Amino acid sequence: MDYQHLIEEVYQEVQEENLRxxxxxxxxxxxxxxxxxxGIALVDLKxxxxxxxxxxxxFSIQSISKVHTLTMVFKAFDTKLWSRVNVEPSxxxxxxxxxxxxxxxxxxxPFINAGALVITDALCSKxxxxxxxxxxxxxxxxxxxxxxxxxxxxxxxxxxxERNTALAYFLKSFKNFNNPIEEVLEVYFSQCAIAMxxxxxxxxxxxxxxxxxxxxxxxxxxxxxxxxRINALMLTCGFYDEAGEFAFRVGLPGKSGVxxxxxxxxxxKFSIAVWSPELNEKGNSVKSIKALELLTNKLEFSLx
Ligand code: DON
Numbered sequence: 425m426d427y428q429h430l431i432e433e434v435y436q437e438v439q440e441e442n443l444r445x446x447x448x449x450x451x452x453x454x455x456x457x458x459x460x461x462x463g464i465a466l467v468d469l470k471x472x473x474x475x476x477x478x479x480x481x482x483f484s485i486q487s488i489s490k491v492h493t494l495t496m497v498f499k500a501f502d503t504k505l506w507s508r509v510n511v512e513p514s515x516x517x518x519x520x521x522x523x524x525x526x527x528x529x530x531x532x533x534p535f536i537n538a539g540a541l542v543i544t545d546a547l548c549s550k551x552x553x554x555x556x557x558x559x560x561x562x563x564x565x566x567x568x569x570x571x572x573x574x575x576x577x578x579x580x581x582x583x584x585x586e587r588n589t590a591l592a593y594f595l596k597s598f599k600n601f602n603n604p605i606e607e608v609l610e611v612y613f614s615q616c617a618i619a620m621x622x623x624x625x626x627x628x629x630x631x632x633x634x635x636x637x638x639x640x641x642x643x644x645x646x647x648x649x650x651x652x653r654i655n656a657l658m659l660t661c662g663f664y665d666e667a668g669e670f671a672f673r674v675g676l677p678g679k680s681g682v683x684x685x686x687x688x689x690x691x692x693k694f695s696i697a698v699w700s701p702e703l704n705e706k707g708n709s710v711k712s713i714k715a716l717e718l719l720t721n722k723l724e725f726s727l728x
Contacts, residue, residue, distance in 0.1 A: 445702030453580035465622035486681030529598020567640035578617035675726025
């Protein structure tokens, strides 16, 4: 398979469609990003990198970081985790608070903000220096790279973090939050403000395409069955109330972020990251989703 030719073709076709959306504006620092950026990077299981467009440029990974924190916490807590967070799609927007009340403080899944806050709380319980250890972990699985937290993005979100702060207090009222709220929010806003390129991001997802083994870190990151579980969660919950649509159109486990990134895996074949800042009304990147749809159409295979 000529992956380079494939993604160049996908890149061109998406550009020709001139699809538009709206850059996330509730994090002002992200609203300043050039909306025309567009990059694709595919990494095969030998570590070969294929890229098109702005694939080497760093962007804010936002919610995609929830996969990295879940991986660290899953390894540390294993099945104990699932008493604090469920594994069901929510059918609600990523920042919704409604279900949390009638489901008694147990978030539907680890990828909506409420669930991700529980995961970051668990990260803070297990790791002494959660932010440093998280970036260290990402650097390792992304192939000895050097990702940075963008302080402007972090502070920008922190200054407009009323919704996430409310979610954290709500979780605490149900006793599903163990660490000081400010401390956990600091880690959460920092993880969301991690800047990575499509190449780094695709590499950091490679272990999920490879039964839990990272060819970049040269070690087993998660057991084969736990890696499969993260893929199942990405497929059913990775795009919030658009998870069904993504499975229908693309058919790969993946995770989006409001920075416009999408990372996805084709198990036993490759991992891929796409970035384009303009989002649809569900908070997912319009061009990134279109690119992945074209890719699996052209490949004539997906998870299914
Ligand atoms: O917590 C937030 O609202 C953002 N830092 C992340 C949300 C996000 O990326 C949702 N994804 N599409």
